[in-house]
Amino acid sequence: MNFVCQQCKQPLHLDASLVDLTPSAYDLVSSSLPPSPSSSHGRQPSGAEKLAQLPAPSTAKTAWRNSVQGSPSSTTSSPSQRKQPQRAPMHPNESFVLLQDSVIRNIPSQLPATPHAKRPSFSKGRTAAPAAPAHVPEEPPHPNPSPLSHHLRSSLRLFNLLSSRTDLDHPLCAECTHILLGTLTRQLEETKKERDGYIAFEKEVKKEKEREGSGVNRLEAEAKIDRLKEEERLAIEQLKAAERERQQLEEELQSLEREEKALEEEEAEFWRQHNTHLLKQAEQADQLAALRAAYGADSATLDKLERTNVYNDAFCIGHDGVFGTINGLRLGRVPGVPVEWAEINAAWGQTLLLLYTIARKLDFTFENYRLVPMGSFSRIEKTTGDKATYELYGSGDLHFGRLLHNRRFDFAMVAFLDCLKQLIDYVKSQDPTVDFPHQIVKDKIGDASVKQQFSQEEAWTRALRHVLLALKILLKWATNGSNG
Numbered sequence: 001m002n003f004v005c006q007q008c009k010q011p012l013h014l015d016a017s018l019v020d021l022t023p024s025a026y027d028l029v030s031s032s033l034p035p036s037p038s039s040s041h042g043r044q045p046s047g048a049e050k051l052a053q054l055p056a057p058s059t060a061k062t063a064w065r066n067s068v069q070g071s072p073s074s075t076t077s078s079p080s081q082r083k084q085p086q087r088a089p090m091h092p093n094e095s096f097v098l099l100q101d102s103v104i105r106n107i108p109s110q111l112p113a114t115p116h117a118k119r120p121s122f123s124k125g126r127t128a129a130p131a132a133p134a135h136v137p138e139e140p141p142h143p144n145p146s147p148l149s150h151h152l153r154s155s156l157r158l159f160n161l162l163s164s165r166t167d168l169d170h171p172l173c174a175e176c177t178h179i180l181l182g183t184l185t186r187q188l189e190e191t192k193k194e195r196d197g198y199i200a201f202e203k204e205v206k207k208e209k210e211r212e213g214s215g216v217n218r219l220e221a222e223a224k225i226d227r228l229k230e231e232e233r234l235a236i237e238q239l240k241a242a243e244r245e246r247q248q249l250e251e252e253l254q255s256l257e258r259e260e261k262a263l264e265e266e267e268a269e270f271w272r273q274h275n276t277h278l279l280k281q282a283e284q285a286d287q288l289a290a291l292r293a294a295y296g297a298d299s300a301t302l303d304k305l306e307r308t309n310v311y312n313d314a315f316c317i318g319h320d321g322v323f324g325t326i327n328g329l330r331l332g333r334v335p336g337v338p339v340e341w342a343e344i345n346a347a348w349g350q351t352l353l354l355l356y357t358i359a360r361k362l363d364f365t366f367e368n369y370r371l372v373p374m375g376s377f378s379r380i381e382k383t384t385g386d387k388a389t390y391e392l393y394g395s396g397d398l399h400f401g402r403l404l405h406n407r408r409f410d411f412a413m414v415a416f417l418d419c420l421k422q423l424i425d426y427v428k429s430q431d432p433t434v435d436f437p438h439q440i441v442k443d444k445i446g447d448a449s450v451k452q453q454f455s456q457e458e459a460w461t462r463a464l465r466h467v468l469l470a471l472k473i474l475l476k477w478a479t480n481g482s483n484g
Contacts, residue, residue: 003155003159003171005171005172005173005176006168006169006170006171006172007168007172007173007176007179007180008173008175008176010173012171012173014155014171018155018158026154026157026158029158029161030161159171168180309479311357311475311478311479312475312479314357315327315350315353315354315357315471315475316328317468317469317471317472317475319465321337322334322458322461322462322465323337323339323461323465324461324464324465324467324468324469325347325468326347326350326351326354326468327347327350329343329344329346329347329350330343330344330347331344331347331348331351331461331464331465331467331468332344332457332460332461332462332464332465333457333460333461334457334458334461335457335458341393341394341395342376344393344394345376345377345393345394346375346376348376348378348392348393349373349374349375349376349377349378349392349393351416351467351468351471352371352373352378352380352392352416353373353378354471354475355371355416355419355420355423355471356371356373358423358471358474358475358478359371359419359423361478361479362423362426362427362478364422364423364426366419366422366423367422368382368383368384368385368418369381369382369383369415369418369419370382370383371419376393377391377393378392378393379391379392379412380392380412380415380416380419382415388411390408390409390411390412390415391408391409391412392409392412392413392416393409394406394409394452406452409452410450410451410452413443413450413451413452414442414443414450414451416450416467417440417443417445417450417467420440420467420470420471421440423474424436424440424470424474427474427477427478431477434473434477435473436470436473437466437469438466438469438470440470444463445463445466445467445470446462446463446466448460448462448463448466449463450463450464450467
């Protein structure tokens with residue numbers, strides 16, 4: 001015979017302790033179960049009857065009855081009344097002797113087989129379970145019951161006993177048992193809360209009875225009622241005043257909100273203008289920084305240009321041994337160092353150009369002469385008398401025509417020396433502190449003559465070097481910022 005769980009309808013496998021349950025163990029289980037509700041108690045009193053029996057005032061009972069009727073669980077029936085009809089307890093009045101396997105094997109096989117007990121039908125739910133009979137009829141004793149039928153009958157009797165003493169049908173599986181334990185635990189908690197409510201209610205009833213016994217009379221109650229009405233009137237007036245104040249505050253709040261909104265718009269406009277001004281200020285600051293940077297660069301360039309003397313770059317006067325040089329061109333000749341006349345003529349052209357430039361910068365006009373700088377073919381023209389023209393370039397040819405030309409070359413160098421003397425005298429008249437180391441007298445500067453025909457080459461070269469030195473002093477004075 002197979003057993004199924006009366007809740008989930010799943011097949012069950014009984015524990016070995018239930019299969020070999022002895023009569024003493026059965027009696028122990030039966031004695032530990034609670035008594036059957038139908039046999040141990042009569043009709044349970046309803047909640048209304050219990051409430052009527054309580055020594056409480058009628059007002060408290062009315063309040064409790066209204067609260068109970070308004071609650072979802074308004075029924076006052078006990079769990080035993082909600083339960084379906086219980087099975088009648090099956091009182092065990094039989095005892096059995098368990099036989100050993102050796103004895104069972106010796107039982108003759110001709111005995112009639114014991115008809116199997118009809119398999120009990122278990123309902124799928126408690127609502128559809130049939131009511132158990134009030135008394136389970138005792139099965140006729142079998143002369144030689146088989147161990148299997150004996151175990152089945154013992155288990156069935158145990159389950160019937162459990163079903164008759166509890167609110168659920170048995171057997172149950174382990175999972176359903178755990179669920180049942182959880183449900184019973186919650187019911188226990190709810191019952192405890194209900195008990196606490198009854199205890200609190202009992203305390204309130206006792207307090208009410210104590211207050212009634214303290215001697216509060218009707219006059220005091222009416223005076224208390226009047227006082228409470230006066231307090232209620234004052235409270236209503238305060239409430240109305242508070243309502244009027246609230247409306248006034250709401251109007252003020254709305255006015256303040258409008259002012260706040262206007263201020264926010266004004267602030268937003270202010271910040272927009274502020275941001276615009278900041279952008280313009282940043283842009284102008286950038287422009288100012290750029291202008292200052294450009295001004296600084298231009299000032300540095302101007303300072304550099306002011307310190308720069310373009311005449312020194314255009315007319316670089318130096319020396320190369322015994323030769324005076326202008327822009328790298330040697331002026332003069334000495335024995336053993338041949339200098340081409342082309343170089344000498346180019347040097348005289350640069351020298352005449354330098355003298356012409358200094359005179360123009362100082363706005364000075366030469367007397368009796370006019371300078372015509374033309375490079376290697378420069379000349380000096382006489383503006384008075386015969387208005388002769390003297391070529392300031394020479395040649396090394398020895399024919400008669402070249403000798404006449406070299407003579408004019410000497411006249412040109414003497415005329416150049418005369419113009420140089422005029423410019424030196426002008427500068428000394430402007431600034432007496434200027435010192436020239438060599439004096440010019442007619443065709444000599446210092447102790448050397450500028451004429452080539454009647455002097456040696458070394459003296460002529462020295463005279464030309466003195467001429468370049470005098471021009472350098474003039475150039476330095478003319479290019480000074482306070483002069484010229």
